[in-house]
Amino acid sequence: MGKVSVVIYISVALLIFWLVSHSPNKLLNRGHDHPARRLKLRSSFTFTGANDHSVAFDPIVADMERRREDKEWEKLQLHNRHPEFDPAPAAESQPEWEDFMNAEDYLNDEDRFNVTGRLVLLFPKIDVDPADGFVSGSELTQWNVKQSEKEVLHRTQREVELHDKNKDGLVSFSEYEAPSWVQNSDNSSFGYDMGWWKEEHFNASDADGDGLLNITEFNDFMHPADSKNPKLIQWLCKEEIRERDTDKDGKVNFKEFFHGLFDLVRNYDEEGGHNSSHDSADLMEAPAKKLFSQLDKDGDGLLSEDELLPVIGKLHPSEHYYAKQQADYIISQADADKDGRLTLREMIDNPYVFYSAIFNDDEDDFDDFHDEF
DSSP states (O other), X not given: OHHHHHHHHHHHHHHHHHHHHTXXXXXXXXXXXXXXOEEOOOOOOXXXXXXXXXXXXXXXXXXXXXXXXXXXXXXXXXXXXXXXXXXXXXXXXXXXXXXXXXXXXXXXXXTXXXXXXXXXXXXXXXXXXXXXXXXXXXXXXXXXXXXXXXXXXXXXXXXXXXXXXXOSSOEETTTSOOOHHHHTOOTTSTTTTXXXXXXXXXXXXXXXXXXXXXXXXXXXXXXXXXXXOHHHHXXXXXXXXXXXXXTOSSSEEHXXXXXXXXXXXXXXXXXXXXXXXXXXXXXXXXXXXXXXXXXXXXXXSEEOHHHHGGGHHHHSOOHHHHHHHHHHHHHHHHOTTOSSEEOHHHHHHOHHXXXXXXXXXXXXXXXXXXXXX
């Protein structure tokens, strides 16, 4: 019976794909609000740790963007190692730009990259729990999380290769170099006491305690909010207290909690996104005191590291949080019948929602890309 269902499912998907692909209107030319849109890759990247947490829905697009980002990364590292070298003249850098434009041409050539075909192919890979012909918010969130984890791990691997001086696949603290602004500052400099680059953070990330970080541990080091390592989560709590503890007594009192942490906790809403209300301080003081009292287990009027543990995930949201926000937005835009889930038809009818990260209204050798799945 299960095999029959799979055959029917695939047959229906292929039928929809055939009908749409043979329609007289091209898919990319019939957007409801933005006709004749062009797919464009993101062409600017920051390597400072800042992250907008948005990820490409389609693995092929993600692969293209990673390749582009890697080139920018290599240029940055070359400049850091040899600042005396002048940037290449515009004429010499032109072939790289042509490669970039060739990638966009690939995305906009329906014979090589058909958006409808991609959605038909990806739908059953998302609809897995259960495989019932609908994509739920939970399924789409998990899909986004997987894409995000792949992107984050790729960047971490790049960082490991940079810091792993003896090329043993591991990073010691002596191999890890603090940021240049730290190396050129003294103990009194602004931001010097920021703990994310210090040995305490490194040791907290060292789950097996061998003094070295493997790729998983280094990934936790770079992205502690997504770690399951208890030592690292405890370190996050300690860092929060260090940052908020204005009277330097090693704990957080109510005033420090109310004017630093409470808004972050209140605005974190796993089910509905950020709370954008701007209530007065007087209105917020009562719920703040209630939450503070719930956290203050020993009733001493102060919050310790351990007492911050229940809310540390709200102070430092994980990639799952942002993946759910992205999934909620997609469903809100593409769910025509408002049943809280997506059919293949709804996805095909709303391609811009899924490829919005690379769609752009402007009109201003990538044949080897293939679906890694």
